[in-house]
Amino acid sequence: MTEPRxxxxxxxxxxxxxxxxxxxxxxxxxxxxxxxxxAAVLLLLGARWLAEFHFGAPELKLIGDFGLGTMGLLGTLLAALATAQLFFNDVANGAAACVLTRPVRRWEYVAGKLAGVAALLALFTAVLGGLLAGLLLWRSGQLGVASAGLPVLLSACALQWMKFTVIAAMTLLVCTYAGTALFASCAGLLLAVIGHLRPFATGGGLGWLRVWPNLARFDAEALLASGLPLPAQQLLGLAVYWAVCVLLSGVLASYAFKQREF
Amino acid sequence: MRPVAPDIPAVELRAFRKSYRLGWTGARVGAVQDLSLRLAPGQVLGLFGPNGSGKSTTLKALAGLLHPTAGECRVFDHSAGSAEARPRVGYLPEAPRFAPHLTGREFLFYCAGLSGLGGEVAAQRVGEVLTWSGLAGAAGRRMGTYSKGMKQRIGLAQAIVHDPDLVLLDEPAGGLDPQGRLALDGLIRDLAARGKTVVFSSHLLDAAGALCDRIALLGKGRLLAEGTTAELLGAAPAAPPASRLEQLYLDRTNGHD
Structure with a gap:
């Protein structure tokens, strides 16, 4: 037999x-x-009828805000819950043990898990982003009003996906030393909430939170409201920030996972 | 298959000890204490003992899934779990539930890929182990539809798909009916005939003892007896042949459950 690589x-x-x-x-x-x-698809499609309760806001803005809000909320929940469940499924059913007794390094397993969840989140974001774009295009055609362009929507979806993957990476970090999927899911969601509130943590002994990933940087609602795509330089800066957050969480998760026993 | 030096033990445990921390209290409970064993390449070792005697812990340590608290676990003269040892080890966990949505063939290709096999080599090995395990006819079926015996056989197949020198099987006969157990015994015998070193754990000493070149009886994490079947039977009190191993097991593990 040829020697395996x-x-x-x-x-x-x-x-x-x-x-x-x-x-x-x-x-x-x-x-x-x-x-x-x-749930996400139904909520998104329901945004068209929620426009009845517009409180004076233009319908397209409301659909955009509601669509991105739905995507953000469900994507955050999905990132934390799916990551925890996928990780602990593997641990519980012996699949992780079978993989890790092969020439698979612990960090490779963590990276693979994260990449798999990131692909799932990309799919989720793409489907919802596509639906939102379709809905906006359809209504703008009916109303005869210009809606946010495709580059704006693409930027918004990219930001959402970056946020989800950071949450997934933080949840994976918790998973590597947590005992149950429930704890990891709750902790992952808590980390996401802290990440969103991070800009407000300026005083009262909360200065240390500056090292926490600032998830508010990935909020896309303002972007959609402005109707302008994210400048390339700003997008690049955010991509670097995202990469640092994911990489740091991944490295810490790999280290914790190396100590984990099965 | 890689050449295996006969003078290097396939498995060597030197005063292996494993204890676990209990909750937040910091108190430790011993799972295995001062276990020393040597197994030559090509031999079959059966680890027998009651629940909680340390069989699974020992197998997991050899597979590199646990870190010894003290002592050493070595596989072909490499530290267990090291990058050198892992490619030479195949492991079947206790009561595995592999991805039910995958077919047997897809799962074996996945395992072969993780072990560094690709293309035609992987296809050839997957075909071989499917035939060997008697699952060739069910290879296209999702594993969620497999019977318990078939799941154990696909588990065995994944453990040897990369042609390892050492095969570790944790309770391979767990929950199997007599026919399933017979088929499994045949597969383990075949592995031994192919020169593989096999270490497996079981409660069924009377049934599985006959498969072993060496037997280790464990109780409360300690080695109670170890040797060839003949050596151990020499130490057993007189009893009908079929139940002599079982009698020895009960004598030695009395008070260790």
Whole structure:
């Protein structure tokens, strides 16, 4: 038999790809994901009728805000819950043990899990983003009013996805030392809430929270309201910030996971 | 298959000890205490003992899933769980529930890929182990539809898909009916005939004892007896042959449950 390839960047990337693909496959069959996807689609489509309660705001703005709000809320919940469930499913059913007794390094497993969840969140964001774009286009055509352009929507969706992946990475970090999926999910959601409130943590002994990922930086509602796409420089800055947050969480998760026993 | 030096033990435990911390109190409970064992390549070792005797802990430590609290676990002269040891180990966890949405073939390809096999080599190995495990006809079915015996067989197949030198099986006969157990015994015998070193745990000493070159009896994390079947039977009180191993097991583990 040809000697198997265990070493080298290519072999490492291949293992990460396999774990990520497996994670995505499992995620797409989770009832939780299906439930969130259906709920998100229904809420988004319902935004058209919520326009009746517009309180003076233009309908397209309301649809945009409501659509992004739905995406943000359900995406946050999905990022925390799906990450925790996918991780602990593997631990409970022996799949993690089977993977980790192979030439798969612990950090590769963490990276694969994160990449799989990130792919799931990308799919979720793309489907909802596409629906929102369709809805805005349809109503703007009917109303004869210009809506936010595609580059604006794309920027908004990219920001949302970045936020979700940071939440998933933080939840994965909790998972690596937590004992149950419930604890990890709750802790992940709590971390997301703290991340959103981070800009307000300026005084009263909360200065230390400056090291916390500032999830408010990824809020996309203002972007949609302005109707202008994010300047390339700002998008690049946010991408760097996102990469640092995900990488740092991933490195810490890998370290904690290395100590974990099965 | 890699050449295995006969003078290097396949498995070596040196005063292996494992204890777990209990909750927040910091108190520790011992799972395995001062366990020393050596197993030559190509031998079959059965770990027997009551629940909580340390069988699974020992297997997990050999698989690199646990870190010893003290002592050493070595596999082919490498630290268990090291990058050198892992490619040479195949592991079947206790009562696994593999991804039910995958077919048997897809799952084995996934495992082969993680072990560094790709393309034609992976296809050839997957085909071989599917035939070997008697699952070739069910390879296209989702694993969620498999019977318990089939799940154990696919578990065995994933453990050897990368042709490891050491196969670790945690309670492989757990929950199997007599036919399933017979089929499993046949597969373990075949692994031994192929020169693989096999370490497995079981409660069923009378049934599984006959498979082993060596037997280790554990109780409360301690090694109570270890040797070849003949050596251990020599130490057992007179009893009908079929139940002599079982009698020895009961004598040695009395008070250890």
């Amino acid at each position: 265990h070493r080298g960047v290519g072999a490492s990337l291949n293992r990460i790809r396999l774990v990520a693909g497996h994670t995505l496959g499992e995620a797409l069959r989770m009832r939780l994901v299906l439930l969130f996807a259906v």
